[in-house]
Amino acid sequence: MARRNAARNASAQGTPATAALAAAGVSFVLHPYDHDPAAASYGAEAAALLGVDPARVFKTLMVEVDGRLAVGIVPVSGTLDLKAFAAAMGTKKAAMADPAAAQRRTGYVLGGISPLGQRLPSPTVLDSSALSLESMLVSGGRRGLDIELAPADLVRLTDAATAAISSA
Template sequence: MSRATPATAALEKAGVAFTVIEYDYDPGAGQTGNHAAASIGEDPARVFKTLMVMVDARPACVVVPVAATLSMKKVAAAFGGKSAEMMPPPTAERSTGFRVGGISPFGQRRRVPTALAQDALAQPYVVINGGKRGYLVRLSPADAVAATDAITADLLA
């Protein structure tokens, strides 16, 4: 496989099996995760978005189904914090090395604590951003957890 992004390079280095899925990214599509799921003909329950958050002023990464709503209270609790908020997009881009719309939990510039929605474990595979807009990777939920050293938790509202 080619090392198309830092995310796929990190997956290869970790020995994780994955498949690349590309689609035409539309920045005007509104909810880009739902657009991605529709573009590749995949059940939105299997397509996950990567969100960067601040928990008690410390960066963290959460990976949740694209159609789901995040509960900041549950995010804070998952990381043992008191409060959580979305990381501003410019900060997320600097922290991860990826552009918004192409942020992946794999191969980030700075490794941060990561949580994967426990819903992922019920799926035979998950589809997560592969490090650039319009570029996804399909892999097992267990491999996603292993590659990011993630915890799994109830993160949804």
């Protein structure tokens, strides 16, 4: 993955996610693309328009577990396995969060929710498939912007646990 100066990237496409990366001194690459509001899947759209394997592009999902919100990060090529997510969180049940609650909690709009720079951080679980990648892409904090970074940096900055939480 080509590395660019994080501070320069953050100033060019400033979002809370890019600001968090720049503040942490993490190397990342921005991947802007022209978002189509009619797109059925934000993640699949990003993978297709950026010409990136969907197994390297991850979606950020807000999940309700025991009355609190948590973050699941899975490849766009799969779906979040709610039972596996609940187990990773040490509980029996998990459900997708109310979209309005997800937006309020994160400060981002649906389709642009980044695991980085959220208004209120939440417990986070990253699908373990990311650990085999040199780099991965996640939302940059707005529709039409993805951030490429090392999985280890994402884990460190979000204090994420890793577990097999995606199903094909």
